[in-house]
Amino acid sequence: MHESWLGYPFGVADLNLDSLTIVPHCPDTHYDAYAEVANLSQTHTLAHILAETLAKPRYGLKQVKRILVLNDNSFSEDLFQLVYRSTVYRLWKRGDSGMRFYEYEGGKGFEVVLEGLDGRRLRTIDEEIKRLIKTPD
Structure with a gap:
């Protein structure tokens, strides 16, 4: 996203958002002979794209404190869950440790909190990696 928008969300340099919601849509491929390959x-x-957008430096997302990624049920x-796990793993591998994570049940979406906490128990990237690969503490 940052490459196609010249480093700014939607190409707007002075966009000032506390929260950004992204609702990706998966094209309907389940009738296609290559549906599994297309979906993967x-x-x-x-x-x-999500990992690059969230990675340090956060390019034009400097003001954004929370990113919500919702599943519109096309995935x-x-x-x-594969999108979420892959995004978390890519961020962990890059060393982006200041984020907090919250995954909604049932593949409905997830939040990445970049600044501030709102009372919920959000997991650090290390805690989330351990949870995802189910390692003991």
Whole structure:
């Protein structure tokens, strides 16, 4: 997103957002002979785009404190969990440790909180990696 928008959300340099909601839409491919390949390719691409957008430096997202990514039900629960897991892993691998994570149940979406907490128990990137790969503390 930051590459196609010249480093700014939607290409607007003075956009001042506290929260950004992204609702990616998965094209309908379940009738296609290559549906599985297309779906996996789309989840890989989305995870890459999200990780790059959230990565340090956050380019034009400097004011954004929270990013909410919602599933519009065009992704299956399993595919959307793959997007989430891949995004978290990519950020962890890059060393972006200041973020907090909250995954909604049932593949409905997830939040990445970049600044501030609102009383919910949000997980650090290390805690989330441990939870995702189910390692003991």
